[in-house]
Amino acid sequence: MSVSLRLPKMAMVLVSVLALVAILLFSQAPKASASINYGEEVSEVAKRYVGNPFKWGGTTPKGFDASGFAQYIYKNAATKMNIPRTSALQYKTGTSVKQSELKQGDLVFYTTGEKGKVSFVGIYNGDGTFTGVTMSGVKIVKMRDKYWKERYVGAKRIIK
Known part of the structure; x- marks a missing residue:
C-alpha cells in the first residue's frame, strides 16, 4: 500500500520560495574587495582643505605652511605615511x-x-594642477601659470 501526499501547486511554490530565501539568508556571499589608489586618495583629501588658512610653520587645519x-595630508590620508x-x-x-x-599624489x-633651493611643495592632482598652501591659504594651482612654471624644480613619488 502506497500513500501519496498531494499538495496544492500554491503550497509547492510557497515551500520553494521559503527554501530559496533560507539559502540566501544563511549562505555566505563573497566579500567585495577594492584596492585603493593611494595617489588619487591623497589628492582628494588635499582638496578637502582648500580655503584653510596659511600659517608660517603651520601643520594643522587651523593654519598650514606648504x-x-x-x-599632514600624507599622515591623515589612507597612506598613513610619516614624511619629513x-x-x-x-x-x-x-x-x-x-x-x-x-x-x-606625487x-x-x-x-x-633662494634660487635653486627647494622651498615649496604641493600635491599633484593629475590634471596639470596641484593643491598647495600659498600666502592666501590652501588652493588649487595651475602648474603652467608663469610664476610656478618658472620655479619648478622637480617631483617625487613617495607612494609605492
Whole structure:
C-alpha cells in the first residue's frame, strides 16, 4: 500500500520560495574587495582643505605652511605615511618623476626663495594642477601659470 501526499501547486511554490530565501539568508556571499589608489586618495583629501588658512610653520587645519600641509595630508590620508617636515627634506624622499609622468599624489617642488633651493611643495592632482598652501591659504594651482612654471624644480613619488 502506497500513500501519496498531494499538495496544492500554491503550497509547492510557497515551500520553494521559503527554501530559496533560507539559502540566501544563511549562505555566505563573497566579500567585495577594492584596492585603493593611494595617489588619487591623497589628492582628494588635499582638496578637502582648500580655503584653510596659511600659517608660517603651520601643520594643522587651523593654519598650514606648504610642507606642513603635505606632511599632514600624507599622515591623515589612507597612506598613513610619516614624511619629513620641510620641503627640502621631502625633496630628498622617494623616487624622482619626470613632469610628463606625474600621477595623482606625487609631490611637486618649487623654489620660491633662494634660487635653486627647494622651498615649496604641493600635491599633484593629475590634471596639470596641484593643491598647495600659498600666502592666501590652501588652493588649487595651475602648474603652467608663469610664476610656478618658472620655479619648478622637480617631483617625487613617495607612494609605492
